Amino acid sequence: MLRVTKILFFVVLAVLGIFSSSCGSDHSKVRFVHAAVSSAPPDVALDVAVDGKTVATALAYGGVSPATGYLTIAAGSRKVEMSTTGTTDDLINSTIDFASGRQYTLVATGFVTPPKDPNFNIAAALLTDDNSAPSSGNVKLRILHAAPYNGVAPNPPALDVYIVPPSTDITGVTPNVSSLLYGQASPYQNVPAASNRVIVTAAGTKTPAIIDETPDSFAAGQIRTLVVVNVLDGVTPSSTPIVLSDLN
Numbered sequence: 001m002l003r004v005t006k007i008l009f010f011v012v013l014a015v016l017g018i019f020s021s022s023c024g025s026d027h028s029k030v031r032f033v034h035a036a037v038s039s040a041p042p043d044v045a046l047d048v049a050v051d052g053k054t055v056a057t058a059l060a061y062g063g064v065s066p067a068t069g070y071l072t073i074a075a076g077s078r079k080v081e082m083s084t085t086g087t088t089d090d091l092i093n094s095t096i097d098f099a100s101g102r103q104y105t106l107v108a109t110g111f112v113t114p115p116k117d118p119n120f121n122i123a124a125a126l127l128t129d130d131n132s133a134p135s136s137g138n139v140k141l142r143i144l145h146a147a148p149y150n151g152v153a154p155n156p157p158a159l160d161v162y163i164v165p166p167s168t169d170i171t172g173v174t175p176n177v178s179s180l181l182y183g184q185a186s187p188y189q190n191v192p193a194a195s196n197r198v199i200v201t202a203a204g205t206k207t208p209a210i211i212d213e214t215p216d217s218f219a220a221g222q223i224r225t226l227v228v229v230n231v232l233d234g235v236t237p238s239s240t241p242i243v244l245s246d247l248n
Helices: none
Strands: 027-034 046-050 053-059 071-074 076-084 090-098 103-109 123-128 138-145 159-164 177-180 189-192 197-202 211-213 223-228 242-247
Touching (some): 027 242, 090 103, 090 123, 123 138, 138 177, 138 242
Parallel strands (some): 138 223
Antiparallel strands (some): 027 071, 046 076, 103 123, 138 189, 159 177, 159 197, 197 211
């Protein structure tokens, strides 16, 4: 079981030199995703502080900040704290090192409320992004397994990912990504920009599909990250991933 670093996230904009509107050699870029699910209603919104300054309040499950693009921050070590909205009790309190000139996605995963297994406590996966353009006529897709399911080991299972034309029967098809573990992101997949069907199953199985959809938003030159998550306030995987617009 991959143990992801406990940290968090979410920023709206600048305070006291922590954030900057320009990107120089002493800055990096980051975006934040709230995918830490509650095991039962109500949904737990989050307040976030960076270096002791409140930068976001009442962030809902499934939210992305910024909504598009990245936030520019000063490179170096940053203290990031997360608490349930309206409280001062940290759920996450950690120092994160952001390298200059790099782009990151920081995704909160696991259960906000205590799960049955401590391996699925709220945590965060830090991804280093590669937004170099895909080859001509292609899109780049990356998949993050952030669905803790019911929070009991050996669940959640690893995932297989298929990126195929819409009418494809995957019975005899080898997955593009095999055995993706909880908390892991796949390598970027360079695929033609023609219509793609994205199918996600439990590793080693063809059915039932966790995700089976044909996004209509992919175009040549785009990069997208698909985050596989639980249903809101639930212990089953969602059939709809969070789709992050990395580039274009």
